[in-house]
Amino acid sequence: MPTVSVKRDLLFKALGRTYTDEEFDELCFEFGLELDEITSEKEIISKEQGNVKAEGASDVVLYKIDVPANRYDLLCLEGLVRGLQVFKERIKAPVYKRVMPNGEIQKLIVTEETAKIRPFAVAAVLRNIKFTKDRYDSFIELQEKLHQNICRKRALVAIGTHDLDTLSGPFTYTAKRPSDIKFKPLNKTKEYTACELMNIYKTDNHLKHYLHIIENKPLYPVIYDSNGVVLSMPPIINGNHSKITVNTRNVFIECTGTDFTKELGYRKEIVRADLINKKVGIRETPENLAKLLTRMYLKSEVIGDGNQIEIEIPPTRADIIHACDIVEDAAIAYGYNNIQMTLPKTYTIANQFPLNKLTELLRHDMAAAGFTEALTFALVARTTLLPGLLKTIAANRKMPLPLKLFEISDIVVKDSTKDVGAKNYRHLCAVYYNKNPGFEIIHGLLDRIMQLLDVPPTKDKGGYMIKASEGPAFFPGRCAEIFARGQSIGKLGVLHPDVITKFELTMPCSSLEINIEPFL
Amino acid sequence: MADGPVAELLLQRLEAADGGLDSAEVATQLGVEHQAVVGAVKSLQALGEVIEAELRSTKRWELTEEGEEIAREGSHEARVFHSIPAEGLAQSELMRLPSGKVGFSKAMSNKWIRVDKSAAEGPRVFRVVDKVEDEVQRRLQLVQGGQAEELGEKERSELRKRKLLNAVTLKTYWVSKGSAFSTRISKQEAELSPEMISSGSWRDRSFKSYNFAARGMLPDSGHLHPLLKVRSQFRQIFLEMGFTEMPTDNFIESSFWNFDALFQPQQHPARDQHDTFFLRDPAEALQLPMDYVQRVKRTHSQGGYGSQGYKYNWKLDEARKNLLRTHTTAASARALYRLAQKKPFTPAKYFSIDRVFRNETLDATHLAEFHQIEGVVADHGLTLGHLMGVLREFFSKLGLTQLRFKPAYNPYTEPSMEVFSYHQGLKKWVEVGNSGIFRPEMLLPMGLPENVSVIAWGLSLERPTMIKYGINNIRELVGHKVNLQMVYDSPLCRLDTEPKTPQTQAA
Numbered sequence A: 001m002p003t004v005s006v007k008r009d010l011l012f013k014a015l016g017r018t019y020t021d022e023e024f025d026e027l028c029f030e031f032g033l034e035l036d037e038i039t040s041e042k043e044i045i046s047k048e049q050g051n052v053k054a055e056g057a058s059d060v061v062l063y064k065i066d067v068p069a070n071r072y073d074l075l076c077l078e079g080l081v082r083g084l085q086v087f088k089e090r091i092k093a094p095v096y097k098r099v100m101p102n103g104e105i106q107k108l109i110v111t112e113e114t115a116k117i118r119p120f121a122v123a124a125v126l127r128n129i130k131f132t133k134d135r136y137d138s139f140i141e142l143q144e145k146l147h148q149n150i151c152r153k154r155a156l157v158a159i160g161t162h163d164l165d166t167l168s169g170p171f172t173y174t175a176k177r178p179s180d181i182k183f184k185p186l187n188k189t190k191e192y193t194a195c196e197l198m199n200i201y202k203t204d205n206h207l208k209h210y211l212h213i214i215e216n217k218p219l220y221p222v223i224y225d226s227n228g229v230v231l232s233m234p235p236i237i238n239g240n241h242s243k244i245t246v247n248t249r250n251v252f253i254e255c256t257g258t259d260f261t262k263e264l265g266y267r268k269e270i271v272r273a274d275l276i277n278k279k280v281g282i283r284e285t286p287e288n289l290a291k292l293l294t295r296m297y298l299k300s301e302v303i304g305d306g307n308q309i310e311i312e313i314p315p316t317r318a319d320i321i322h323a324c325d326i327v328e329d330a331a332i333a334y335g336y337n338n339i340q341m342t343l344p345k346t347y348t349i350a351n352q353f354p355l356n357k358l359t360e361l362l363r364h365d366m367a368a369a370g371f372t373e374a375l376t377f378a379l380v381a382r383t384t385l386l387p388g389l390l391k392t393i394a395a396n397r398k399m400p401l402p403l404k405l406f407e408i409s410d411i412v413v414k415d416s417t418k419d420v421g422a423k424n425y426r427h428l429c430a431v432y433y434n435k436n437p438g439f440e441i442i443h444g445l446l447d448r449i450m451q452l453l454d455v456p457p458t459k460d461k462g463g464y465m466i467k468a469s470e471g472p473a474f475f476p477g478r479c480a481e482i483f484a485r486g487q488s489i490g491k492l493g494v495l496h497p498d499v500i501t502k503f504e505l506t507m508p509c510s511s512l513e514i515n516i517e518p519f520l
Numbered sequence B: 001m002a003d004g005p006v007a008e009l010l011l012q013r014l015e016a017a018d019g020g021l022d023s024a025e026v027a028t029q030l031g032v033e034h035q036a037v038v039g040a041v042k043s044l045q046a047l048g049e050v051i052e053a054e055l056r057s058t059k060r061w062e063l064t065e066e067g068e069e070i071a072r073e074g075s076h077e078a079r080v081f082h083s084i085p086a087e088g089l090a091q092s093e094l095m096r097l098p099s100g101k102v103g104f105s106k107a108m109s110n111k112w113i114r115v116d117k118s119a120a121e122g123p124r125v126f127r128v129v130d131k132v133e134d135e136v137q138r139r140l141q142l143v144q145g146g147q148a149e150e151l152g153e154k155e156r157s158e159l160r161k162r163k164l165l166n167a168v169t170l171k172t173y174w175v176s177k178g179s180a181f182s183t184r185i186s187k188q189e190a191e192l193s194p195e196m197i198s199s200g201s202w203r204d205r206s207f208k209s210y211n212f213a214a215r216g217m218l219p220d221s222g223h224l225h226p227l228l229k230v231r232s233q234f235r236q237i238f239l240e241m242g243f244t245e246m247p248t249d250n251f252i253e254s255s256f257w258n259f260d261a262l263f264q265p266q267q268h269p270a271r272d273q274h275d276t277f278f279l280r281d282p283a284e285a286l287q288l289p290m291d292y293v294q295r296v297k298r299t300h301s302q303g304g305y306g307s308q309g310y311k312y313n314w315k316l317d318e319a320r321k322n323l324l325r326t327h328t329t330a331a332s333a334r335a336l337y338r339l340a341q342k343k344p345f346t347p348a349k350y351f352s353i354d355r356v357f358r359n360e361t362l363d364a365t366h367l368a369e370f371h372q373i374e375g376v377v378a379d380h381g382l383t384l385g386h387l388m389g390v391l392r393e394f395f396s397k398l399g400l401t402q403l404r405f406k407p408a409y410n411p412y413t414e415p416s417m418e419v420f421s422y423h424q425g426l427k428k429w430v431e432v433g434n435s436g437i438f439r440p441e442m443l444l445p446m447g448l449p450e451n452v453s454v455i456a457w458g459l460s461l462e463r464p465t466m467i468k469y470g471i472n473n474i475r476e477l478v479g480h481k482v483n484l485q486m487v488y489d490s491p492l493c494r495l496d497t498e499p500k501t502p503q504t505q506a507a
Helices: A008-015 A021-031 A041-049 A077-087 A112-116 A133-148 A194-203 A273-280 A286-295 A323-334 A354-368 A386-394 A439-452 A497-502 B005-016 B023-030 B034-045 B065-073 B076-083 B091-095 B100-109 B135-144 B153-161 B194-199 B226-240 B290-301 B316-320 B329-341 B384-396 B440-446 B462-469 B484-489
Strands: A003-007 A034-040 A061-066 A108-110 A120-126 A157-163 A171-176 A220-224 A230-233 A251-257 A267-272 A299-303 A308-313 A403-414 A422-433 A464-468 A474-484 A487-495 A509-515 B020-022 B051-063 B113-116 B124-127 B165-177 B252-254 B322-324 B348-357 B369-380 B403-407 B413-423 B428-438 B452-460
Touching: A003 A008, A003 A077, A008 A061, A008 A077, A021 A034, A021 A077, A021 B403, A034 A041, A077 A133, A077 A286, A108 A120, A112 A171, A133 A157, A157 A230, A171 A251, A220 A251, A230 A251, A267 A273, A267 A323, A273 A286, A273 A308, A273 A323, A273 B384, A286 A299, A286 A308, A286 A323, A323 B403, A323 B413, A354 A403, A354 A422, A354 A439, A354 B226, A386 A403, A386 A422, A386 A509, A422 A439, A439 A464, A439 A474, A439 A487, A439 A509, A474 A509, A487 A497, B005 B020, B005 B023, B005 B034, B005 B165, B020 B023, B023 B034, B023 B165, B034 B051, B034 B165, B051 B065, B051 B135, B065 B135, B076 B100, B076 B135, B091 B100, B091 B124, B100 B113, B135 B153, B153 B165, B226 B348, B226 B369, B226 B462, B290 B316, B290 B440, B329 B348, B329 B369, B329 B440, B329 B452, B369 B384, B384 B403, B384 B413, B384 B428, B384 B452, B413 B452, B428 B440, B452 B462
Parallel strands: A108 A171
Antiparallel strands: A003 A061, A034 A061, A120 A251, A157 A251, A171 A220, A220 A230, A267 A308, A299 A308, A403 A422, A422 A509, A464 A474, A474 A487, A487 A509, B020 B165, B051 B165, B113 B124, B252 B322, B348 B369, B369 B452, B403 B413, B413 B428, B428 B452
16 A cells, blocks of 8 residues: 655645644545554654654654555645545546647657567656645655556656756657667766666665666667657666756656556546445435545536436546446445445355364364464475474473474375365374373374274274384384375374484474375 | 471460560570471461461661671771781781781771882881771671661661671561460361261361462363464354355465456556565466456456456466465455356355465564455345445454444455454554455456345454454464463453453554
């Protein structure tokens, strides 16, 4: 979830009123935001680098606000304010449109060479704007937030912004050999080739994360103006020449990317009012629903037979791709906590998953037999539970002896008959750790488990038996294989001293591990 | 022994005494060790109300062996001073005296003596004053005379530092007659025996009373793991609510079921190596339900079922990639797909609790694997109000009755809501779960009827367990570094009855 950091007082000024922290938290909650932290630059530095470093840093109050990952339109102060003001019906949603310039329209020419590396590019110009320091900072930060989120850390899209008045169109987006690209990059005083830059940025904490996107490609993407000035080498760095400043009046924006699907523009959707009511569980008139949606930045009106709502989806709400997205916005504007809670009449009979049912029964009786349950990691996709139990003992060597542990959990093995090529098996493992090996205790536990599973100690197909065997984990002559219901289900025995010492243990130890699935 | 001679003597004196007796005084009078009287007091106390004894402690100052020597013979510095004749003494000779080393430096710092280093036969020590007051000796004599209180705290501590004085705490009893006071006590039996029962002799005996303040002996027992005790309770709650358990016994899952089936686009950041553990072997799923895969592909790349889709080039290779499942929702997707194949549609309520794996930054509350709890209801015409109604019932079984819902974003549910509960201990709203209605783009390609909605919610098992058992570090709970003593000591898991005490600040 992206977090946007805004100056509280600026935010309140833009909202036209002040809030207490609690009031603002409440407003965020209602709208689906989260006031994550109230802090200041000073506090942040002091937390990360100590009080001394924080000396002199700004103590302007900052709100850190968590924004849902689909709301790219809220990733800056201006966007948040717009969203909240429309939500509170203080302003109407602004309408965005493309305006033709007085002079000639700018052009960005995309050459064929880009096809193999970063084939798409679009551009736009923001004209006659006026930055302030705060607005400028917000503009730069929004670009960074977009890079981190929807642009997938610049892999999908990289955005460059330039002072148009320092450039002259038309512009060319092309791809060249790195040794043939040479320019003065942002905030550097001399020219470098692209090869040199890739080296320099290897140690740049910010830029080093993007190098892999074009590194080792024969051609690098690059944008020139008509005089051969380099605007940028996407997705890494802009040129210094066209750098925007607080005084920039006309901003040239270029976006290069590997995918081109979303089209900017307004779109209309028609949703039936009763569908919204039915999905949310409310009974609002179509007019009211249209009003609710309008508060969510979706200008809506009732049309047709009076049960249809026409909704205008602005380009800023690319997250709306289905009627269910519209239903959600109606529900948010209605207020989740105003919705009447009801229990569905769904009638069902519950069943346990048989393997889990057996596991639950067994683990209670294992504890009744005096063994304590462990819970060890499965992350390594292990094929046996024993190492986890031995590590548990090693971490608890100070506990009084004997230690008697068990675990019933899944192991994973490759299995080409399964759709994913692997299968879990439910294993039961137990260990006894004491001054004596206690084989008879582990053996007795096996007898008890078989008694619980109603498997008699016979050589018949329905019974169980153990047979002398060998195993690398066991002391020679102290290992037996366990057969039950006509198949081998595991082993028990006294652990090999080498195994014991490898786990940094010092006492004799016996263990048992079986697959319980044959007893389902 | 209750009938020991000291106890008897004590009782006799007590009978004659006016009010009570001090055990130390009794010891002196009887000419026995104080410990013997204390033993008698304790054994008489065990008989019930024969006597009453009140423990009193007094602090006493006692001289050490060296302290006594100084009280007798003067301090080392005084002794050094007195051993120097008018014509002085060679320093080397002085140092050989028993008090030489300690006494010399003290006497120097007191400015009682001086050293003449220019003397012909080596350094020589002379008196500086005619007469000295041996303050150390005087103070020690005061203590010896039982007048330690005359000295200030500072003076006493200085003497203690010089190891001349010790503080001794003396515990004595003030003994008085009890409500069942008697000077005659018969020998008491410790325990009832089979012989006493068969002979009936227990009728004539008296028995030692038990010390009910002592702790009993814990039984030897096995113990269930706290996290899995909580898991059992959650299973129980779902079963009580009529939910059927889904199979989740496949840690390894294909990207298809883990992501694509849930309408999570292939370039979604969750599908990055930084967030998900992909498998090297078996690296790819061997089989996928291809008809269904085609519908999923179309929905992602072109849209359909009323959706714009994501409009990108959906790749089968990406869907085949195996991984350690990142959520049990993959198992829910399989269960819903199976449900969709059954005609006609029958409503279903499903749940699961099992392990999931994420490549997370590890800290006190996050591990790379955890248990996810998930509930799913599929029926005709389910609403957001139904979801909230089910959540209310579910969480009230956990003892969480004050709920509120926050709009949220999940890739595969729309609408989505985070569930918050008011935590009495922390005095704030804490997130307890995430929920929503599965997107039509997920359900319709499976073949579920259009008017069927599926509501779902999920939460982790670890977080409520940590709060419940007051555990701050997840490693103490899950994994081999578990604290077994904690496992031994953990109480029953009764989610709905116990007060929620604020034992953790984890958020």
